[in-house]
Each structure stands twice: as C-alpha cells, then as structure tokens.
Amino acid sequence: MPLLPSPFANAVLPLLRPLRGWLREDVFDYYGRILHPQLQLQRVLARVVARRMEGDSTLVLTLAPSRHWQGLAAGQHVALTTEIRGVRHTRCYSPMPQSGGLIEVGIKRQPGGLVSGYLHDYAKVGQYLEIGQAQGQLLLPEPAPAKWLLLAAGSGITPLLSMLRARLAQGSLGDVVLLYYGRRRRELAFVEELRAMPGLRLQVCLTGEPIQDGETAGRLSAAQLALLVPDATERQAYACGAYGFTDTANTLWQDGAFASLVVESFSPPNWQVEDDMPVQLTYQRSNRQLAGRTGGTLLEQAEAHGLKPAHGCRMGICNTCTCHKREGAVRDLRTGKISMEPDETIRLCITAPVGDVVLDL
Ligand code: FES
Incomplete structure (x- = not known):
C-alpha cells in the first residue's frame, strides 16, 4: 500500500521536471518509490487497472500511466519493463489509446517467451509496470489515405487496430482492407471488434489449420494478394508482424508497381555479416x-x-x-x-x- 495517495503523487510529478538536472535520479527514484511507485524523477510507471484475454493467447492489460507519460499516437510502440526474479526485462508492445488517459497493451503469449509468459501468469490489477515514451514510424497519416491496405500477422494487429480505432473516432474508415494472418483461428485477437467496424473489409488468412467459409489459406504472396485485393497497387499499405512477414511484404512491394508501404516488425531480422573475423x-x-x-x-x-x-x-x-x-x-x-x-x-x-x-x- 503506497504511503501517498495516487492523485497527490501524480500532482507532484510536473513540479519535478525543472529539478531533473539537479537531482540524482537513482537516489530520488529509490526514496520516491517508497512513498508511491509512480513518484519517479522521469521514469513512467503505469498501474494495471484491468486485465482480460482476447482470443486464446493474447492478454490485454489496461494501464494508467503516471503524469510523466507524454501520450501516444495510434500505431506507435513502447518499451515495457518488468522485473522477474530481480532482473529487469524489457520488451516492445504497441499500446492502444483509451479514454481517460488509459492505454491498452495486447501481449501475445510467445512459446518459451519469458516476459510474455510472466505477464500472462502473474500480471495483476494494482501492479505497476514501467513503460518508455512512445516511439515508432507506424503512424496514421494526415490527411488519411482514401484507399488503404493493412497487413497484420499475429500480434502485428495491435498497432493497426489502434490506427483503425483512431480513424473511426475521426468519422469513417474510408476504403480499407485488412488481411489478418495467423496460424489458427482461435489465436487471432480482436476479431469480433474488427468484424463490427463499419466499412472494414476483413480477410482472415490461416496458415496452420483448414479454413472455413470466408477465410483464406496460406501465407502472404503476390498471387494471394492479386486474388484478394486486385487494386492493392493503388492502396497506401501498412504491414506489421514478425520479421519474416514484413520482409515478404517489403519484397512484394519492391518487386511490384505498388503505392508506398510502411512496415514495422516486432522480431529482429537475421543480420547478415559477410565476414566473420x-x-x-x-x-x-x-x-x-x-x-x-x-x-x-x-x-x-x-x-x-x-x-x-x-x-x-x-x-x-x-x-x-x-x-x-x-x-x-x-x-x-x-x-x-x-x-x-x-x-x-x-x-x-x-x-x-x-x-x-x-x-x-
Ligand atoms: S534492445 Fe532495443 S534497441 Fe537494442
């Protein structure tokens, strides 16, 4: 139980900004944390205010960041840090802005994933997690494109969903197609919300189990794209997923006469180094x-x-x-x-x- 009430601790935070060059951050943070977990010189601590599951494997945490948080544009990502057995671990996630200054973070359980597994098993309401300020290039353009195409694989859906929600809040989605890839149907998160979005043409593409009516089998390819989205070359495209997926999208766009593509990957590439000396x-x-x-x-x-x-x-x-x-x-x-x-x-x-x-x- 914090010694200070949350509203008081957060009211103090803006007053600390002029002191940042004068105070030793590690010392301030140590004593500040004793009074209230969010009382930090510049680090953003966010309180978990709700948790729920989306699909079989995506945990959604609703977070209330401290007043050091500078906000988030739809599509950006943050570094989320948690301590596991005394060691700090950081991973990047794409939060979705909510009303009242809250954000939602979708965390897909990765096979053998230390941080995702820990958060699924142990993150609880009332806990505090550290988040970095928002970063990233996957931003909703202004003005919004008339025709756009979204390519999502697995948890790559979260920044794209964030963009869709933001665009919907501005009025209408426009002419938008979303190809949503996953191995199995039950692993896909937010499908109900996506199906309910007026104007969104959603195409589920499964790579790991037999398809049902309205679904498509197989991975992203030129042939599949031509079949599902015949006017893909006219659309501003955004792709998010693991590196292999975004690399395929990049290759398709480089080889074809497409409009521009913005990609963001949540897994590292296989770096190629020619020599090994x-x-x-x-x-x-x-x-x-x-x-x-x-x-x-x-x-x-x-x-x-x-x-x-x-x-x-x-x-x-x-x-x-x-x-x-x-x-x-x-x-x-x-x-x-x-x-x-x-x-x-x-x-x-x-x-x-x-x-x-x-x-x-
Ligand atoms: S670990 Fe994220 S920039 Fe190196």
Missing part, C-alpha cells in the same frame, strides 16, 4: 578482455561472455541497450555504415565490431 572485445567496467568476432552483434557477444547488458527489443528500436563505445570500429547492421568515432553512443543489439572494440560495460 576474430577481434578483441574489452569490457572496461568489468575489467575483462575477451575474444570476439565480427560476425555477431555486440549484445549477443556480451551475453555469451557472461555480461548482462540491459536490452529490450533486440532490433534497434527501444534504445534500452544503448552503451558507450570508448574506442574501435563498429558496423551498424541495419545500414552497413562503419563508424570509428571514439566515445560514441551505440545500440549493442544492432552493432557488430569491425575490429577491436572497447565498451563501457
């Missing part, structure tokens, strides 16, 4: 020098060396793995760009060494 990795704060290689990310190599760098998405979007590189040449695996600047900030999950590297780890 030995290098030396120095972890300065840990006082260790170990053999590394150019063919892997600095995050996975640090983990293999027994270090536990903070991380979340493992794909370069949440910034949780940000680290100081003291010296050495590194490659940004998304762009291929090599950087040799001393004392630069890098993201360990999307960076590979090109030569010997010294890290502030």
Whole structure:
C-alpha cells in the first residue's frame, strides 16, 4: 500500500521536471518509490487497472500511466519493463489509446517467451509496470489515405487496430482492407471488434489449420494478394508482424508497381555479416578482455561472455541497450555504415565490431 495517495503523487510529478538536472535520479527514484511507485524523477510507471484475454493467447492489460507519460499516437510502440526474479526485462508492445488517459497493451503469449509468459501468469490489477515514451514510424497519416491496405500477422494487429480505432473516432474508415494472418483461428485477437467496424473489409488468412467459409489459406504472396485485393497497387499499405512477414511484404512491394508501404516488425531480422573475423572485445567496467568476432552483434557477444547488458527489443528500436563505445570500429547492421568515432553512443543489439572494440560495460 503506497504511503501517498495516487492523485497527490501524480500532482507532484510536473513540479519535478525543472529539478531533473539537479537531482540524482537513482537516489530520488529509490526514496520516491517508497512513498508511491509512480513518484519517479522521469521514469513512467503505469498501474494495471484491468486485465482480460482476447482470443486464446493474447492478454490485454489496461494501464494508467503516471503524469510523466507524454501520450501516444495510434500505431506507435513502447518499451515495457518488468522485473522477474530481480532482473529487469524489457520488451516492445504497441499500446492502444483509451479514454481517460488509459492505454491498452495486447501481449501475445510467445512459446518459451519469458516476459510474455510472466505477464500472462502473474500480471495483476494494482501492479505497476514501467513503460518508455512512445516511439515508432507506424503512424496514421494526415490527411488519411482514401484507399488503404493493412497487413497484420499475429500480434502485428495491435498497432493497426489502434490506427483503425483512431480513424473511426475521426468519422469513417474510408476504403480499407485488412488481411489478418495467423496460424489458427482461435489465436487471432480482436476479431469480433474488427468484424463490427463499419466499412472494414476483413480477410482472415490461416496458415496452420483448414479454413472455413470466408477465410483464406496460406501465407502472404503476390498471387494471394492479386486474388484478394486486385487494386492493392493503388492502396497506401501498412504491414506489421514478425520479421519474416514484413520482409515478404517489403519484397512484394519492391518487386511490384505498388503505392508506398510502411512496415514495422516486432522480431529482429537475421543480420547478415559477410565476414566473420576474430577481434578483441574489452569490457572496461568489468575489467575483462575477451575474444570476439565480427560476425555477431555486440549484445549477443556480451551475453555469451557472461555480461548482462540491459536490452529490450533486440532490433534497434527501444534504445534500452544503448552503451558507450570508448574506442574501435563498429558496423551498424541495419545500414552497413562503419563508424570509428571514439566515445560514441551505440545500440549493442544492432552493432557488430569491425575490429577491436572497447565498451563501457
Ligand atoms: S534492445 Fe532495443 S534497441 Fe537494442
């Protein structure tokens, strides 16, 4: 039971902003947390106010963020952090804005998923979870396109549903087609809500069980797209799902005469590094020098060396793995760009060494 009531703790938060440069955050947060979990210098703690299941495998948590929360545009994602057996773990989710400043987060249970499994089994009303500020490129355009096409796979539905809800709240959806992919029917979340949306043409595509009337079998392909959405080339498209799915969408759009496509993936790509040469990795704060290689990310190599760098998405979007590189040449695996600047900030999950590297780890 917090020592301070929630309205009082939240009323104090805006008054802290001018003090951020003057107070030591770790010390303030330690004592603030004793008075109320949301009394933090800048971290956003969100209270779980409701939980429910959507489909067989998606847990929906309704969260009330503290007043440090700067809001969310439909389609953006946040890094959500929870502590499991004393270790902080971060994952990215796409919340959906609700009335009254609340947000809803859909968490699909992943096979063997540590964080999703923990939240499904243990997240309870009244608990506090840390969330980062909203980020992401998957945004509802202004003005909204006249014709659009949404491609969702699995939990990729949540940012797209968020965009649909926002567009509906503005008036009407316009001419929109949603191809919603999943292995099994019962794994698909929010289907009832989607079916009830006026003007939405929803097509369920199943890849792991026999189809019923009105459903389509098989994965996203050029032939399937031509069959289901003959005017796909005229539509502004948005795709969200695991990396393999968004990569297929990207390839289709590159090969065809389509209008533009915006994609967001919630799983990391398989980074391709042409050479795999030995290098030396120095972890300065840990006082260790170990053999590394150019063919892997600095995050996975640090983990293999027994270090536990903070991380979340493992794909370069949440910034949780940000680290100081003291010296050495590194490659940004998304762009291929090599950087040799001393004392630069890098993201360990999307960076590979090109030569010997010294890290502030
Ligand atoms: S873990 Fe999210 S940016 Fe590296």
